[in-house]
Amino acid sequence: MYGDMQNRVAEAQRLAAETEAEAVSEDGAVRVVAGPGGDVRIIDLRMNAFELSGLELGELTAATVKTATDEADRQLSEAIRQSLAGLFAAEREEGQR
Numbered sequence: 001m002y003g004d005m006q007n008r009v010a011e012a013q014r015l016a017a018e019t020e021a022e023a024v025s026e027d028g029a030v031r032v033v034a035g036p037g038g039d040v041r042i043i044d045l046r047m048n049a050f051e052l053s054g055l056e057l058g059e060l061t062a063a064t065v066k067t068a069t070d071e072a073d074r075q076l077s078e079a080i081r082q083s084l085a086g087l088f089a090a091e092r093e094e095g096q097r
Contacts, residue, residue, distance in 0.1 A: 021071035
């Protein structure tokens with residue numbers, strides 16, 4: 001059981017490092033690739049992004065970053081939930097024997 005828990009923790013760490021989500025602003029000006037926990041990996045600005053004011057571009061970038069990081073957090077939470085559900089299901093089965 002302890003070894004299995006260690007494996008699950010290692011799996012969660014791997015998932016956290018590998019999980020990525022992409023978000024693109026509605027107008028396509030900003031594309032962001034992010035991991036969970038606010039880990040912004042790529043910010044890609046298209047040519048039309050430079051037609052915006054600094055304030056508009058900042059707000060659009062911040063909103064797109066939030067969308068990408070929120071999705072990465074959601075994906076990671078779901079993957080960990082599924083991993084732990086398998087662990088607890090196995091534990092329940094073991095307890096019924």
